[in-house]
Amino acid sequence: MLEVTDLVVRYGQATALDGVSLSLEPGEMVALVGPNGAGKSTLVNTLSGIVRPAAGSVRLDGRLAQVPEGRQLFAELSVADNLRLGAWRAAGGRARRDPARVYEVLPVLRDIAGQRAGTLSGGQQQMVAVGRALMADPEVLAVDELSLGLAPIVVADLARHLRELNAERGTAVLLIEQNARLAFDLCARAYVLEAGRVTAAGPSAELAESPEVARAYLGGTTGTEGVRER
Amino acid sequence: MSAFLTYLITGLALGCSFALVASGFVAIHRVTGVVNFAQGTFAVVGGLAAGSLLGRGLPHGIAELLAIALAGVVGLVVGIIAIGKRGTPPLASLVITLGLGILAYAVEIIVFGDQPISYQMVPGAVSVGGAQILTQYFVVIVAALVTFAALGLFFGRTYLGKALTACASNPYAARLAGINVLRMGLLAFALGGLLGGLAGVLVTPLQPVAFDSDVTLAINGFAAAIVGGLNRPGLALAGGLVLGVAQSFVAGYLSGAYQTEIALALMLAIMIFQAGRRGAVVQEAT
Numbered sequence: 001m002l003e004v005t006d007l008v009v010r011y012g013q014a015t016a017l018d019g020v021s022l023s024l025e026p027g028e029m030v031a032l033v034g035p036n037g038a039g040k041s042t043l044v045n046t047l048s049g050i051v052r053p054a055a056g057s058v059r060l061d062g063r064l065a066q067v068p069e070g071r072q073l074f075a076e077l078s079v080a081d082n083l084r085l086g087a088w089r090a091a092g093g094r095a096r097r098d099p100a101r102v103y104e105v106l107p108v109l110r111d112i113a114g115q116r117a118g119t120l121s122g123g124q125q126q127m128v129a130v131g132r133a134l135m136a137d138p139e140v141l142a143v144d145e146l147s148l149g150l151a152p153i154v155v156a157d158l159a160r161h162l163r164e165l166n167a168e169r170g171t172a173v174l175l176i177e178q179n180a181r182l183a184f185d186l187c188a189r190a191y192v193l194e195a196g197r198v199t200a201a202g203p204s205a206e207l208a209e210s211p212e213v214a215r216a217y218l219g220g221t222t223g224t225e226g227v228r229e230r
Numbered sequence: 231m232s233a234f235l236t237y238l239i240t241g242l243a244l245g246c247s248f249a250l251v252a253s254g255f256v257a258i259h260r261v262t263g264v265v266n267f268a269q270g271t272f273a274v275v276g277g278l279a280a281g282s283l284l285g286r287g288l289p290h291g292i293a294e295l296l297a298i299a300l301a302g303v304v305g306l307v308v309g310i311i312a313i314g315k316r317g318t319p320p321l322a323s324l325v326i327t328l329g330l331g332i333l334a335y336a337v338e339i340i341v342f343g344d345q346p347i348s349y350q351m352v353p354g355a356v357s358v359g360g361a362q363i364l365t366q367y368f369v370v371i372v373a374a375l376v377t378f379a380a381l382g383l384f385f386g387r388t389y390l391g392k393a394l395t396a397c398a399s400n401p402y403a404a405r406l407a408g409i410n411v412l413r414m415g416l417l418a419f420a421l422g423g424l425l426g427g428l429a430g431v432l433v434t435p436l437q438p439v440a441f442d443s444d445v446t447l448a449i450n451g452f453a454a455a456i457v458g459g460l461n462r463p464g465l466a467l468a469g470g471l472v473l474g475v476a477q478s479f480v481a482g483y484l485s486g487a488y489q490t491e492i493a494l495a496l497m498l499a500i501m502i503f504q505a506g507r508r509g510a511v512v513q514e515a516t
Contacts, residue, residue, distance in 0.1 A: 050405050072403040074396045081392050088393060089408030097389065132407070 001026045001172055002047070002064070002140055007056035009042050016042040018196040019056070024140060027170040029162075031183035031204065033217055034193035040176045041069055043193070044142045047174075062139030063089075067132075069144040069176075071125040075118030079109060079128050082117050086135030102131040105169075106161060123154035130161065134171075141165070142174045147182055155179075159186055180217035184208050192217070232361035237482040238475060239358065243367035243436070245474020246374030250429035251451025252466040253381060254305075254422040259460040260385070261394045261418035263320045267328040268308050269451060270444030272426025276301040277434035278338060278441070279427075281347035290351065298427035304334075305423015309416045316412060331444060338441040346438035351431075370432045374467070377428065381463045394418060398461075446490060453497040459504065472496075 002024035009017040017039045024030050034040055045051040047058060048066045065086070074082050083099035090096040103110040109131050112120065117128055126146070133141055143162070147155040159182065165171050177183035184190060184204035192200040192213060200213055207213050251273055258266045280297035284290070308330050312323040352369050355362045385391040396404045397414045404411050429447070430439060454473055458465025473496055477489045 048406055050402075066406050068403060068406055072400050072406070074399040074403060076399050077392060077395060084389065085393060085396050085404075085407050085409070136407075 001028070001061055002174070003057075003059040004043075004047070005057045005059075007043070007046065007058065008054045009039070009046055009051060010054045016196055017046070017053075020193070020196070020198055021056075022191050022198065022201070024172050024174055026139070027166065027172055028189065029166050029173040029175065029187040031180075031187035031190035032174060032176045032193055033178070033180045033183050033190060035216070036178075037195075038193045039196040040193055041144055044068075044144050044174070044176060047142055060140070063136055064140040064142055065133035065136040065138035067126075067129045067141065067143040067146075069148065071122075071129045073117040073120075073125055073128055073132075075116070077117060078113065079115055079117055079120070080113040082128055082132050083109070083113075083135050086132035087137075090136060096137075097135075099131070099135065102134050105134065105165060106131050122150050123158070126150060126154075126158055127161075130158070134165075138171065140172045140174060142176070144176045146175060146177055147179045155182065162186065180208075180213070232359060233482065235359045236361040236363060237478045239361075239363050239371075240367055241475035241478025242471060243370040243474070244478055245454075245471035246371050246467075247429055247433045247436075247470075248450040248454045248474055249467045249470025250374050250377060250425060250432065251447050252455035252470050253377065253463055254425040254429070255451055255455040255460055256458065256463050256466050257381070257425060258309075258418050258422040259398075259455075261398050262313055262323070262415040263398055264313060264323040264327070264415075265320075265452075265460065266308070266312070266419070266422060267324060267448065268331040268334065268444075269422065269426050270446075270448030271308075271331045271334045272301045272305055272423045273430030273433065273447045273451075274338065274439055274441060274444045275304050275334070276427030276430030277439035277443075278342040278347055278430075280431045281349045281434060281439075282342050284349050294351070294431045297431050298424055301427020301430065302420050302424040305426065306416060306420040308423070309419025312419070313412070313415045331448075334444075335441050342441070344441060346440040346443075348434055348438035351435045364436070366432075366435045370436070373428070373432055374470075377425070378463055378467050385463065449490060449497070450493045453493040453500075456497055456500050456504075469500075 004020060004022045007017050007020045008015070020043060032040055042051060044066055046053055047064055074085065080099055083102055084097045087097045106127055108127055112124060117125065120128065146158055162173055163186065166173055175183055175187055184207065187204055189202065190204045190207050191198050192207065200207060200210065208218065251269060254269045254272060255266060258264060276297045279300045280294050283293035283296055308327060311330060312326040352365045354365045356365055356368065385395060393409050394414050394417065397409060397411045401411050433439065450473060454470035455466045457469030473493055477492050480488055480492060
């Protein structure tokens with residue numbers, strides 16, 4: 001589905017990604033965790049085609065749509081127009097631009113369709129951002145920071161929607177997330193990205209047991225290792 | 231009474247011409263975030279080209295349309311130079327448009343000469359409440375209203391218009407959605423050129439246009455456009471009308487020497503007011 005091999009991205013002298021490889025199978029949910037500045041957003045922007053890699057390759061069967069960090073809605077436009085513009089690339093004219101198919105998956109959006117996107121709450125905005133990405137009918141959905149700045153109850157709702165999408169439509173999800181607990185909970189497999197390199201990869205359950213990962217991303221130690229460093 | 235009516239209607243027509251220049255500022259700024267200082271040039275090119283083509287015997291209608299199309303091409307060329315290189319900051323683009331506007335003087339003098347040009351478009355006058363008013367004033371008013379209605383529909387109702395708005399609203403998200411932001415910006419510059427050309431073609435029969443008329447046209451158009459923060463066509467129209475009527479009354483009852491000063495004073499007052507208000511909003515948000 002998605003195969004990233006030895007990807008290198010540089011911004012001038014700075015190397016943002018230094019030989020990153022990862023893969024995503026059809027219908028799979030995979031998490032990408034890591035600290036700020038690790039290169040997570042650079043990676044998705046490269047997958048979206050708006051950052052050019054210096055080396056390496058991205059092979060993608062089908063369409064990838066991104067839910068960008070910070071929602072990035074068109075604040076002056078209505079929710080419905082935000083959704084319609086998500087189908088800009090899709091061929092098929094007026095019918096492809098009808099947001100009705102997204103309202104079926106995210107019914108909340110139908111109620112706020114006429115509101116200006118800039119006036120919505122953070123959770124509603126994130127919902128619109130997901131809906132806008134879905135308008136492109138993607139086979140892969142790359143979600144950059146699902147939970148950032150949102151209340152836990154809102155995050156839980158969004159996570160449920162992602163799970164449903166994945167289960168019912170078979171949309172593969174690449175979830176970039178600072179909240180590793182949420183990421184490991186949602187996704188069967190995960191990669192850890194640090195300073196532009198993949199430092200750990202594998203089933204989420206195994207990663208969650210690993211002392212290094214637990215210490216760095218789960219805010220403490222695992223049950224198996226009771227050492228606490230100060 | 232008849233003097234009052236004359237001043238009012240000529241003022242409205244003047245305001246409509248300002249509003250047409252303003253609409254070009256708005257079309258470009260709304261999409262690219264660039265304040266286009268060559269906007270007056272587009273109007274001058276439109277007026278000079280129409281006069282020159284009519285002088286060569288082209289019939290009315292065709293000459294004017296060709297002149298507007300030429301202004302559109304000039305707009306596109308200015309756009310390519312000003313924003314064609316990806317990542318050019320809007321302020322750099324602004325300075326480029328300023329430079330191109332000055333460069334255009336030389337080209338205009340070579341192509342059209344340095345003498346003011348005027349021509350008659352729709353001859354005759356209409357009697358309104360005892361006042362004789364040139365038919366051309368009504369042509370300007372009707373053309374402006376039709377243009378603004380069309381612009382409103384285009385930006386507010388069409389998919390392409392929404393995409394253009396999206397580019398200014400959030401260029402990053404627009405690129406993620408697959409919208410070619412650069413191409414949209416060039417489209418906006420071409421549209422700005424067409425609107426400027428239309429303004430020039432309509433105004434030239436009322437006041438002769440020379441290569442250096444762009445400053446006056448641009449100042450008045452900018453003053454009108456700034457009412458809507460350079461982004462709102464409807465408010466730009468309102469701003470143009472207020473400015474035009476004010477200038478017409480001052481010229482009629484006091485002196486015609488202060489027209490540009492009125493525009494500058496209005497512009498300053500609005501910009502200071504908006505700067506103050508924006509500060510308040512930012513403070514509330516943080």
